[in-house]
Amino acid sequence: MTSGDDDVTLGELDAQVTSWTAPGTAPLVPEVTLLLADDIHRTWSETDEAAPPFWAFAWAGGQALARCVLDRPELVVGKKVLDLASGSGIVGIAALRAGAASVVASDHDARARVATARNEALNGVPVEVVGDLVGESDLVVDVDVILAGDVFYEQPMARLMLEFLDEATGVGIEVYVGDPGREYLPRRRVEALATYDVPETSDLEGRAVTPTTVHRLI
Structure with missing residues (x-):
């Protein structure tokens, strides 16, 4: 949550979303x-530069990861799942549709949390929405699987994410990431599971189709 969000009521955040x-x-x-932005340029221009509206778009990494758990429900069925940096919540919602026992969706952005709550209601699934978990001194989430869509797009975030995910794998949590080839993906630390051609990505990725891979962190 940005400092500006501290002065915004939940109702105002909901109205913005x-x-x-x-x-x-x-x-x-x-x-x-x-809930998706109907005009990417207007939405981006009307939001705070410190809190871009990542939650208002279906990014390639999240789409591929959501598709993967729907196609391969054995990754999540009956398991407790954390949707990390959840954005719109597409991955966590897909996990519940695939048979996950429960989903916690975590994001630092207050609008993302509102959007995830609205999206879970639209889909009739019970997602628990919480704030930022990355950077905590101790891994305090009780989950079996972590799903992270498109989290390696900038170096500071990638470093914090990898530290958090390393701690998770160290205690036996399975970690799956969806990534369209971002610069800071830890390529020597991942094992590819499936690749999808994500269509209609011109506005976000500058190309009509974006090949995107779901990896297991090893």
Whole structure:
């Protein structure tokens, strides 16, 4: 949450989320309904530079990861799941659709948390929404699986994410990441599970189709 968000009420955050978005679906994951920006440029320009509206878009990494758990439910079925840096919540919602026992969605952005709560209601699934967990001194989440979509796009965040995820794998938690080839993906630390061609990504990625891989952190 940014300092500016501290002075914004939950109702105001909810009004912002709904005014900048409309219900829709991501092309790779039609099973999940999301509040998505109807105008990427307007939405981006109207939000705080310190808190970009990542939650208002279905990013390639999240779409691929959501698709993967729907296609391979054995990754999450019956398990407690953490949707890390959840954004819109697409990954956690997909995990519940695939049979996860429970999902906690974590994001530092207050608007993302509001969007995830709205999206879980649209899909009729019970996601627990919490604040930022990365950077905590101790891993305090009781989960079996962590799903992280597109979290290695900038170096400081990638470093914090990898430290957190390393701690998770160290206590036996399975970690899966969806990534479209970001610069800071720890390539020597991952094992590819599946690759998807994510369509309709021109506005976000500068290309019509973005190949995106789901990896297991090893």
